[in-house]
Amino acid sequence: MKRFLQPGSVALVAVFSFLLLAGCSAAHYRKSADKEAYRAVAQKTPQVKNMDEHFTIEQTNQLSLDGLPVAAKVQDFLGPDGEAERGARVISLETALDIAVKQNRDYQLHKEGLFITSLDLTLARHQFTPIFSGTGGALIEGGPSQPSSPGATNSLVTDNLSHHVGAKGAINVSWLIRDVGKITAAFTADFLRLISGGAAGSQRTMSSSQVEAKLLRPLLRNAGFKKEIENLTLAERGLLYALRDFVQFRKTFSVQVASAHYGVLGSRDTVRNSFLNLQSSRKNAERTRALAREGRVTQSDLGRLEQQELQAERDWINAIRDYKRSLDDFKLMQLGLPVDSQLVLDDRDLEALAIRHPEISVDDSIKVALAARQDYQNFKDRHDDSLRQVALAANFLKPQLDLNALVHVDSKPGTAAAFASPDLNRYNWSAGLDLDPGLDRKSERNEYRKALILEKQAARLLEQQEDEIKLQVRNSWRTLDQAKRNYEISEVGVKIAERRVEEQNLLAELGRAKAQDQVDAQNDLINSKNQRTQALVGHTIARLQFWVNMGILYVKDNGRWEEVTNVKPE
Numbered sequence: 001m002k003r004f005l006q007p008g009s010v011a012l013v014a015v016f017s018f019l020l021l022a023g024c025s026a027a028h029y030r031k032s033a034d035k036e037a038y039r040a041v042a043q044k045t046p047q048v049k050n051m052d053e054h055f056t057i058e059q060t061n062q063l064s065l066d067g068l069p070v071a072a073k074v075q076d077f078l079g080p081d082g083e084a085e086r087g088a089r090v091i092s093l094e095t096a097l098d099i100a101v102k103q104n105r106d107y108q109l110h111k112e113g114l115f116i117t118s119l120d121l122t123l124a125r126h127q128f129t130p131i132f133s134g135t136g137g138a139l140i141e142g143g144p145s146q147p148s149s150p151g152a153t154n155s156l157v158t159d160n161l162s163h164h165v166g167a168k169g170a171i172n173v174s175w176l177i178r179d180v181g182k183i184t185a186a187f188t189a190d191f192l193r194l195i196s197g198g199a200a201g202s203q204r205t206m207s208s209s210q211v212e213a214k215l216l217r218p219l220l221r222n223a224g225f226k227k228e229i230e231n232l233t234l235a236e237r238g239l240l241y242a243l244r245d246f247v248q249f250r251k252t253f254s255v256q257v258a259s260a261h262y263g264v265l266g267s268r269d270t271v272r273n274s275f276l277n278l279q280s281s282r283k284n285a286e287r288t289r290a291l292a293r294e295g296r297v298t299q300s301d302l303g304r305l306e307q308q309e310l311q312a313e314r315d316w317i318n319a320i321r322d323y324k325r326s327l328d329d330f331k332l333m334q335l336g337l338p339v340d341s342q343l344v345l346d347d348r349d350l351e352a353l354a355i356r357h358p359e360i361s362v363d364d365s366i367k368v369a370l371a372a373r374q375d376y377q378n379f380k381d382r383h384d385d386s387l388r389q390v391a392l393a394a395n396f397l398k399p400q401l402d403l404n405a406l407v408h409v410d411s412k413p414g415t416a417a418a419f420a421s422p423d424l425n426r427y428n429w430s431a432g433l434d435l436d437p438g439l440d441r442k443s444e445r446n447e448y449r450k451a452l453i454l455e456k457q458a459a460r461l462l463e464q465q466e467d468e469i470k471l472q473v474r475n476s477w478r479t480l481d482q483a484k485r486n487y488e489i490s491e492v493g494v495k496i497a498e499r500r501v502e503e504q505n506l507l508a509e510l511g512r513a514k515a516q517d518q519v520d521a522q523n524d525l526i527n528s529k530n531q532r533t534q535a536l537v538g539h540t541i542a543r544l545q546f547w548v549n550m551g552i553l554y555v556k557d558n559g560r561w562e563e564v565t566n567v568k569p570e
Contacts, residue, residue, distance in 0.1 A: 037118040040125075040239060048243040048374065052250070052557050057115045063103055063337070065089045071344050077275035081320055088342040093261050093349045096335060097559030100257045103336030110249050117242040124235035127228060128176050136169035165193040179224060181217030181403070186210075189419065207420040208411050215405040221398045221438070230392050237381060244374035251553045254561055255544045260326075260334045262537040265350040267323040269533045274316040277526040280501075281305070281312040284508065284518055291511050301515035308519045353536050356543065357484050360567050362477045365550055368567060369473045370466065372551035379458075379465040386451070386458040393448040400436035405429070469549070476546040483539035490532040497525035 038056070045051045068089040074082040091099075101107055141164040170188040177183065189209040218225065285305045291297045328339045337343070360368075370376060409427045411420035438444075500521040507513035547553035547564045554562045 033119060033122070036122045037115055040118045040121050041114070041243070044240055044243055047240060048247055050247050050250075050554055051243055054557055055111070055114075057108070057111045059102070059108060063099065065341070065343075068095065075272075077272045078320060079275075079316075081324065084342075085344045088344045090346050091343050092346040093258060094558075094560055096261050096345075097254060097257055099335050099337070100253070101557075101559040104253075104257075104334060105336050107253055107336075110246060114242045114246050117239050121235045121239045124232045128178070128232060130173050130175045133172045133174075134170065135172075136167070138165075138167040140165055163195040165195070167191045176225060176228060178229065181215050182225065183213065183215055185213040191419070208413070209420055209422050210411070211409045211422045213407045215403070217403040218400070219403060219433075220401040221396055221436075222400075223395070226392055226395055230388060233388070234385065237385065241378045241381070244378050247555075248373075248375045248548075248551075250555045250559070251548045251561075254555050254559050255541065255548055255553075257334050257559065258544060259541045260330050261345060262350065262353075262540065264323070264326045264330050264345050265347065266533050266537050267319070267326045268345070268347070269350060270530055271316070271319040271323050273526050273529045274312070274319040277522060278309075278312040278316045280522055281309040284522070285309040287508060288515070291508075296511040297515075304515035304519060308515075308522070350533070350537075353540055355484060355487055355536070355539055356563070357480070357539075358543065358546070358564070358567060362474055364567075365473045365477055365546075366470050368552060369469050369550045373469055374551065376465055376469055376551075379462045383455075383458040383462045386455040390448075390451045390455050393444070393451040396444045397438070397441055397448060399438045400434070402434045403431070404434055405431040472549045473546075476542065476549045480539065480542040480546050483535060483542045487532065487535035487539050490528060490535045493528040494525070494532050497521065497528040501525050 041055055045053060045055070068091065071085050071088045071090050074086055076082065078085070143162060168188070168190045170186060172184070172186045174182065174184045187209070189207070191207045192205070194204045194206075285302075285308070288297055288302050288305045292299060292302045327343070327345070330345075331337045331341055331343060332339050407427065407429045409422040409424060411422050412426065504513050504518045504521045508518060544553065544561070547561075550567070552564055552567060554564075556562070
């Protein structure tokens with residue numbers, strides 16, 4: 001058996017060794033895919049304003065809140081539930097945005113969608129690079145040879161064995177070159193060793209190899225490989241569109257997180273106001289009980305104030321429940337954190353809110369939006385894509401006329417060596433034209449008609465998107481103006497309600513207050529305070545959404561934004 005591993009048989013081992021070494025680990029392929037995809041994103045990032053320059057889809061899921069401030073004071077207005085906040089981490093809006101861009105599941109999903117689009121582009125680009133492939137195989141055959149004479153015995157036949165050791169391999173390359181054509185080349189090699197007889201048997205070795213190269217160049221239909229180039233163009237533009245959409249999503253996402261953050265703080269402020277209302281209601285009821293004992297107020301008025309006390313307590317309990325629920329929703333839906341995370345939002349974010357109303361007309365706002373909205377630019381570019389698709393479909397209605405060229409080089413026949421290299425003197429070549437007049441072009445005809453329809457649809461979508469942007473800007477401008485007026489009204493309403501409560505308290509001290517008037521004044525004060533908070537939050541969110549609809553809200557890598565000032569149309 002040793003002779004089967006002699007020099008000629010090494011080819012068998014070499015083939016299997018090549019196949020084993022050709023395979024790379026899964027980690028290698030992942031690293032290679034990430035490197036190429038991130039490079040494609042980085043190449044197009046400068047073309048998209050406000051794109052995250054440090055884009056990555058990697059998530060450690062090991063967020064630590066240890067460095068955040070700790071709530072040490074228990075708030076009385078939360079009642080027994082306030083104790084649960086002792087030791088909780090205090091989250092500001094900036095911290096919430098920073099956590100959300102790292103932990104939010106929907107945000108991660110959008111990032112991964114962008115990354116997948118980048119992977120698609122790397123494959124489209126790969127079609128225009130040299131693509132190598134290889135095949136190989138080996139075979140061992142054996143059996144008894146024919147006896148040398150008719151009288152040979154079975155034992156002689158058993159010793160007279162014949163073995164074939166063969167191996168073959170091929171390396172292929174295909175390269176699609178713009179304005180040149182598609183070049184394919186192949187190198188193949190065959191090896192055969194024949195071993196016959198017993199210990200004194202004979203050995204013969206034969207090998208051959210070939211090199212072949214082909215050129216294909218369409219001259220009419222798909223000339224210059226228009227379809228393949230268009231596929232690459234669409235992939236390039238597809239990543240650009242995905243980047244623009246992601247930037248728009250980042251802006252909307254930051255506003256959503258801010259809206260939810262302020263919503264939780266608004267719910268917390270409602271709890272505070274409800275607790276103050278409960279304290280006032282208890283004070284009024286206690287004072288009225290004392291007056292009733294002196295006969296200075298009726299039992300009907302006392303009952304009315306006692307009912308108000310009970311209603312205030314119910315409102316307070318319900319407000320606490322709503323606050324806790326909104327906080328849990330915020331932790332799960334916006335921050336992507338477990339609902340049992342011990343968090344409390346920073347009240348200073350609500351205290352820092354102020355009315356900053358932009359001074360810009362609705363017409364100027366629309367002009368800015370049509371110039372700045374990157375998702376609108378996508379619709380414009382997609383309409384251009386549809387025009388190219390029409391031209392491409394029209395090109396495929398032409399006859400097929402291809403230039404084909406071939407060069408072939410062989411090794412010398414019957415070479416008795418482990419490897420026979422191709423002999424440049426043994427070559428042949430050919431060149432010619434292949435014509436397909438296209439007698440059946442129904443499929444291409446239908447594709448052309450579809451392309452014309454799709455172009456009209458893209459044009460209508462572009463017009464509709466322009467109208468929708470105008471509508472969005474108009475509505476957000478009106479909403480912002482309405483929010484400003486609501487805040488101004490609620491501010492006046494709070495002052496009026498405070499005066500009414502003071503008046504009723506004075507009358508109550510004198511025993512001249514009416515229970516219904518006291519209840520109404522106290523309820524109106526609480527409602528006015530809640531409305532003022534809601535109006536302040538509503539104006540802030542409306543202003544941010546207004547900037548988003550205009551396409552000019554600049555969002556940083558950590559989700560925070562820069563406040564827009566002095567906006568003017570170009």
